[in-house]
Amino acid sequence: RYVPVDHTRVSFDAGFWKSWSDTARDVTIPTQHMRLDEEGFLEVLDFDKPAGPLARPIQPSGLSMQHFFDSDFGKWIEAASYTLKNNPNPDVEAKIDAIVEKLENGQMADGYLNSWFIRREPEKRWTNLRDLHEMYSMGHLLEGAIAYYQATGKRRFLDVMIRAIDHIIDTFGTEPGKLRGYDAHEEIELALVKLYRVTGDPRHLKLATYFVDERGRMPSYFDEEARRRGEDPADYVYKTYAYSQAHVPVREQTQVVGHAVRAMYLFSAMADLAYENDDPALKSACDQLFDNLTGRQLYVTGGLGPSASNEGFTREFDLPNETAYAETCAAVALGFWSHRMAQIDLDGKFTDALETVLFNGALSGISRDGEHYFYENVLESHGQNRRWKWHYCPCCPTNIARFITSLGQYFYSVKDGEVAVHLYGANTAELDVDDIFLRLQQDTAYPWDGDVRLALGLSAPASLTFRLHIPGWCKKARILVNGQEIDFAASMEKGYAAITRDWKDGDEIRLSFDMPVERVYAHPAVGEDANRVAFKRGPVVYCVEQADIGTEPQRLRIIRDAALKPRFDADLLGGAVVLEGDALEADAGDWSGTLYRTTRPSLKPKAFRAIPYHLWANRDEGAMQVWLTEE
């Protein structure tokens, strides 16, 4: 089992991630607090005042978005905290402290903590775990509290949340007199594992384990609970508990179903518990679900959950482009899950999934200016999809924020005498492996270029194994140690090349990944992508935007064997490699008012360029397409 190197020890001083992480810290964090304030999300904490009118109405499910406002500022605190250790910011700290003060003030004597129920419906607390997100909200507060404690050493928020968890331990479980419930929206489970790693308190791990094991047991707690409320369980608005991955016990689940974010949070917690409890059965369930997801239900961008109606999965191979829901949160959470899997089982397929969301379907959720967002990450648009300043349900902005502000943690892991390098991108990292202090400097223009230089600073010579991820997209890689090419084929294991030797200060590893423009095709069962092609270069998926070609990309016909030329365009939104080439365009000029005709549209030459998908919708409004029609 590997241990990730903490994000505070990885700095992006140059390269691809520098501007994204600087912007997250300097723009995203402060503007998100402004939005939370403007939109009334923080007002819910004014426990001394009478509750005002709802900022978000009650939906047919009985849920108001306001039920889980706590989760939004919880996630904001978490995201903000990740920036504080290396970049102390008294203003941000003061804002967090103010929230914590109010939370502590509102917390009930028995530890219960949820702004909605305390203030509006205290008698209804713990009566509807199926719909009302109480533990989901507490989970996000807990993750925020842990991050804030780790960043600042301040325990107040953490102590508040430990009291809240004590209350949950008193209330839920298999012991007589306790409720055998669990929250329909997973989240607290993975937060509890994080807490356990801070406190070492086995009760915290046990509670997480209970929630995961209890899930999906029949007869369903949600039925029981509905009847206690005097409701018919059959009236459940989402019809099936598969919506919450609670239709069968988690170890029996083989197909990824239901709400995509819920699924990813659950699977992340399952991976955490497989890791902490050394539980191969849970790991094996995760493996099967991971293969189901990546083999049958994942967009090429790493987006997931095609349908808006359940914010999640439908049938296998259902990957519509224009109506893709592909929520930012779900892609971020697939990053969480993949990363966790790789710590138990160093397999490049997990790291590939992480890299895919990182450069594509998650990163697309935030604008280049750091203060506009996508909730849905479509793969095709006629221009109707624009980024939001804030969202009606703003779960995604804070999720992508916490992903970016803690990004460093995904790069390296260590275990006895081993350093695993998962991701590439310029950074400087400090690692402790065994008793050795290792300073690693990655110099690279990755993902724009496949050459990576890893310079080693060592406190003392050491025999170490480097496990270097060879990305799944790469068909030809070279590795040089101190200028000398090495043959790593025999050492390759599940997508990682192993180099074991005695290392000394000043040593250098060079990796060179061939990074041609690739044409990507989808499985024949994906009807939407029939005769369509997507372009990828390295880990970056491309799209064509109307802003670049002056016409809808839907009219392009990509010539089968035309070569595309990559070119670094320093002027494009901070600089990016674009792809340029010649295609054809279906000509509307000879259609004279008819919508259908019996002759094929005529085609005319058309030069085009493609830009990284994650950069789309940062310029003029217009159509966009990832999967282009191939002639």
Add this chain to the structure above:
Amino acid sequence: RYVPVDHTRVSFDAGFWKSWSDTARDVTIPTQHMRLDEEGFLEVLDFDKPAGPLARPIQPSGLSMQHFFDSDFGKWIEAASYTLKNNPNPDVEAKIDAIVEKLENGQMADGYLNSWFIRREPEKRWTNLRDLHEMYSMGHLLEGAIAYYQATGKRRFLDVMIRAIDHIIDTFGTEPGKLRGYDAHEEIELALVKLYRVTGDPRHLKLATYFVDERGRMPSYFDEEARRRGEDPADYVYKTYAYSQAHVPVREQTQVVGHAVRAMYLFSAMADLAYENDDPALKSACDQLFDNLTGRQLYVTGGLGPSASNEGFTREFDLPNETAYAETCAAVALGFWSHRMAQIDLDGKFTDALETVLFNGALSGISRDGEHYFYENVLESHGQNRRWKWHYCPCCPTNIARFITSLGQYFYSVKDGEVAVHLYGANTAELDVDDIFLRLQQDTAYPWDGDVRLALGLSAPASLTFRLHIPGWCKKARILVNGQEIDFAASMEKGYAAITRDWKDGDEIRLSFDMPVERVYAHPAVGEDANRVAFKRGPVVYCVEQADIGTEPQRLRIIRDAALKPRFDADLLGGAVVLEGDALEADAGDWSGTLYRTTRPSLKPKAFRAIPYHLWANRDEGAMQVWLTEE
């Protein structure tokens, strides 16, 4: 201006329409009454009993489907009545009489008639024309009353409805003291023109004219009305009055927008008024809207209104296949509108639209067994779309029923010395043109075959002009009179060939329409259909169903120049021409668990067949596709 020949004078004794119309009469009409009864639609008329719990809950708009239950039995009465004159049925009459009895019993002293408001909220009548469908429901009752009167001569229902209309005349209009309102869901307008044609009462025509002219006047009546209810007009759930074609006056509308059924009902009424009031400006608005619809917003099947969210139109050229809403009612109503347009202006483009919905996007709304329905008529499915026994909002079943039971009226029109033949399909018709009695017998296997024989029975020799529609799909037609081919090119006017001569009893016209299998392509702006092809033969659009090929049609790749062979398959759902040919199939065999790869899917030969789109989903569950991927 032409006058349509009444449906009671056109009989389908053989050929394509015989089984559809027999089934409509013998299965659809009785089973629909059963459903209305089972589902509580008729209970709303038990005015003597207290109102029970809602059969349909209130939606966010404030509307319950139950608000317009009257419209559903109104349409059922209309559909049933169309069968009664030629096929008297005491049982059906008794059922209608029972409804009429209850309606009369419930009608308020001032003539007001609506089961919801009388029974549940009498104080709220006429307070929300924007959302609650009061006049829409009365319009359908009125159409039912007229049809029943015309079929049976019984005036009771008609008189009830005339009193209701008198009440509306007293309540709405430009005169001082009246409300300047109109219903957001158009329908009463065209019902009023029908009433005027029965009563000759100019007040009925005037009221229809008022409603159409008032529509879209600013400031909006809907704003005024919302403020009277103490609501903010900005809270309107559909956001824009374009939803109801009430955003600008109808004469200024140039793009078809909003709810598709509303739009088609409005345009039908506009055509009616252009006809009755001889109003060229209204006709010209209709022309522009018709060209917009057919040139930019119509599915190849005649389906219309792509989006579920507003049950209507979005942007031009937005014609998604799998999520097509394309409500049956909208296609039926396009038939209404097109037919009305052709009476004012004998232009084949109108008749072509009528023919297209008739054989495709409307007819697909009812199953071959006559008791299962589609509300949405998608052009592509992965098998999730199945026909309903009844629908939550059952507007479509009765709409397609009344279309089919009154189908005869669409075939012929007359005016001084002229007979227009719009549609082909075996039937026997009786026409009065001038003082001549003309018996027309159409012998044909149309639409399966392009040969049509028209045998003339004449009470006396007569000089008449026959205007014969040459369908827009037909590239080569021949006409023979008494065995002698005639050159009709010079007489062609807007899609109709004119033959003027002295006719005598026993004369015969033969038409021969070349009917090859055609490949159809969509305008380049329809991104969904890029590199896709649809098959059409004559007026019939084809689709491929999984039931026929054992695999999802989405995997087919149609070879560009492969020939398709038509063949009459007597065993297919009552007999139909199928198309057979060779294609390729994308092979999933060599994908080994991956969802994406950098090489194109390999293709293997695959024989396939296509069936008429209107017959889909009558056999085993499975995928379906109209627009097939072309290799």
